[in-house]
Amino acid sequence: MAGSSLKLLLNKWPAGKVAALKSKEMETLKYQTETKAIKEHKCSYCSEKITVGSTYLKSTHKYDGGVYDWKAHKYCHGLANDLNMFDDSDEGVTGEMFAEYVHEFHDGLLINLFPKDEIMKYSDIISQLRFVSFHYKLWYVIRHFSKLKETVKNPDK
Ligand SMILES: [Zn+2]
Numbered sequence: 499m500a501g502s503s504l505k506l507l508l509n510k511w512p513a514g515k516v517a518a519l520k521s522k523e524m525e526t527l528k529y530q531t532e533t534k535a536i537k538e539h540k541c542s543y544c545s546e547k548i549t550v551g552s553t554y555l556k557s558t559h560k561y562d563g564g565v566y567d568w569k570a571h572k573y574c575h576g577l578a579n580d581l582n583m584f585d586d587s588d589e590g591v592t593g594e595m596f597a598e599y600v601h602e603f604h605d606g607l608l609i610n611l612f613p614k615d616e617i618m619k620y621s622d623i624i625s626q627l628r629f630v631s632f633h634y635k636l637w638y639v640i641r642h643f644s645k646l647k648e649t650v651k652n653p654d655k
Contacts, residue, residue: 527565528558530575543574543596544636573640580643597632604635607642 533556539548548554548569555570574596578584581599583591605627612620 525560526557527560530555530557530568530570532572539569541571541574542568543570543578543591543593544632545593546571546633574636577636577640577643581639600632600635600639604630604639607639 532553535548535550535552535554538550539554540546541548541554548571553572555572555575557568559566559568577600578591578596581603583595583599587595605624608627609617609624612624617624
């Protein structure tokens with residue numbers, strides 16, 4: 499019972515920010531390389547700024563008769579890997595998918611912190627989670643994975 503209402507709650511998240519690139523019938527013309535930003539770009543995953551002078555990942559794809567560059571923060575690409583996004587999609591990922599994965603993973607992490615048998619007691623707090631902005635969810639999840647990797651590197655810590 500509690501499980502099903504939480505699931506519903508998770509399904510109600512807004513779709514998030516959409517990148518133009520669609521996965522259907524996409525062809526990769528140029529594989530991902532590290533590129534230094536000479537001007538400001540927008541990350542195809544998170545839609546946030548890629549600042550001048552930073553190193554980002556760039557690949558070129560053909561889709562629906564047009565050619566698109568996929569520009570990505572290295573941390574966003576790393577997170578997409580950590581979230582196993584590429585396992586679920588043979589044909590690439592979209593910014594919309596990325597946003598959904600981040601929202602769901604973030605909320606799942608926090609919901610797991612509540613005692614399972616008393617979850618309904620905290621439903622009000624949990625429903626407040628939807629108002630956490632995407633940016634903060636993104637960095638919470640990135641920190642989660644970097645802590646996990648730290649633990650793997652330093653088991654005594
Ligand atoms: Zn990004």
